[in-house]
Amino acid sequence: MTTMVTEAPETDIRRHELAGFLRSRRERITPEQAGLPRGPRRRTPGLRREEVAQLSAVGVTWYTWLEQARDIHVSPQVLDALARALLLDPSERSHLFALAGAVDPAPGSRCAGVTPALEALLTRLEPYPACIQNSRYDILAYNRTYGRLLCDLDAVAPEDRNCMLLAYTNEDWRASVVDLAEMRRVMAAKFRGAMAEHLAEPAWKTLLGRLEAASPEFGEIWARHEVVGPGGRTKLFRNARVGLLRLDHTDLWLGPSAGPRLVTYVPADEESRQGLERLLALSPVGA
Template identity: 75%
Template sequence: MTTMAPESDIRRQELAGFLRSRRERITPEQVGLVRGRRRRTPGLRREEVAQLSAVGVTWYTWLEQARDIQVSPQVLDALARALLLDRSERSHLFALSGATDPAPGTECPSVTPALRTLLEQLEPIPACVQNSRYDILAYNRTYGRLLCDLDALPPEDRNCMILAFTDADWRASVVDLPEVNRTMAAKFRASMAGHLAEPAWKALLKRLETESAEFREVWERHEVVNQGGRTKYIRNAEVGLLHVEHTNLWLGPGSGPRLVSYPPADAVTRERLERLWSLAAAEPPSYGTMGE
């Protein structure tokens, strides 16, 4: 006879693993700490997370050991900030802890005011910030008009996977759609390997399988591809065909958020991107963010 572990034990184990994985992905430099020569721990040390969160080292260690201890919403809020959790990760932290988030609208800490300024200054080059789940966390005005009208979409639909497989305007803008979507699904599968138990990832996968027969077909191939840049053609509805270089600039570890930009690959595309930016600039700026 198999004995099932109590739900509370499973939650604590999930919480412990989640905290460890988030701690290990953050470099000391990202939170203003000095790396030092003898560092062997990937990411932050437990005592560094405790220091940043203003909690006891022993207490935080018990959390990562799945001890049966109570955690207040205020402490969870401090941990979420110290670990640079995005909105979905923050929600996951509170769900695992069985607590109510006192600030559910907290912005993703990876989208800083300086990063917003960078997005603006990159124009007319389209650029956005995405996480590894392809959520579009923030974008400039040119990117907001590149493949579809992002401002017209609810925040929960601003996800490249959802748009690539379900949004008519986005799909009409992608040249060689079947091959591009097949590659995207392969990249998504590779990214998901480290997040198989996380509710936000499972919910996104379920939605894709429910809403797109095309996605179900390519997902069954079990193909995987690492993230990387490439030359792309985009058929913009307002300015015509664009030839761009897809580039990724990681804002942390490879599994974290990244700045995605589309510099022009030729003079014609540059002129057309400038025209697209002029059209977008004629409207009030949004510099959109998840949850706005």
């Protein structure tokens, strides 16, 4: 007799992983850590479900269903409240949103994948502009000269620090690129090539939706279905502070090609080198 085993759908696996993760985080927190009185005859390790619901401002029944892996919708705002109530660190918070298949509305300025060693490397590369990006073009970390190369990145909300979004929506960024049309075409083609491995992932679909809603120009380019692989080349920037910069762009992969990369811009001539020196001098320390 042959027994057939049906593999559980990915969403079902995610719900059970999420339920187990929430339960484990709840059980490790004491009432005192959460600012709650312990009370008499407490048998539950950590917090009770109703206490987590109270701290997160959600219904007890709804939270119970969540820990039971019920098929219910969880908004990013509720996940944010749960992360705060359960005192999750940045890595745990990222894991929570990944299990729920949601985009973190407040990821913070520091990415868990950017180590102190990488941050030190970015600083040591100054005055050469450098940043850490993922294959979705999210800017995870950057040094001072990169932060002032195309626009004032410090003034951009962390969730909007994405090269694709900035190239289509940020006027300062657009004005700094000499051949804007070609850069956007190549970026869209690279984005399409990278997205092939992430078609079902919410963060990728959300970014694509934002781009299509924000820019008819992006929609026209996207409809061409062009694909370009990763690679570096010389780029021209017209910086508002120091003028024309001719820079050689290089990607250094920090892991698998689908993972994060170190993006560097090295001056292609002496005038550009001097321009980067001036740009660094104009960038505030600690930016």
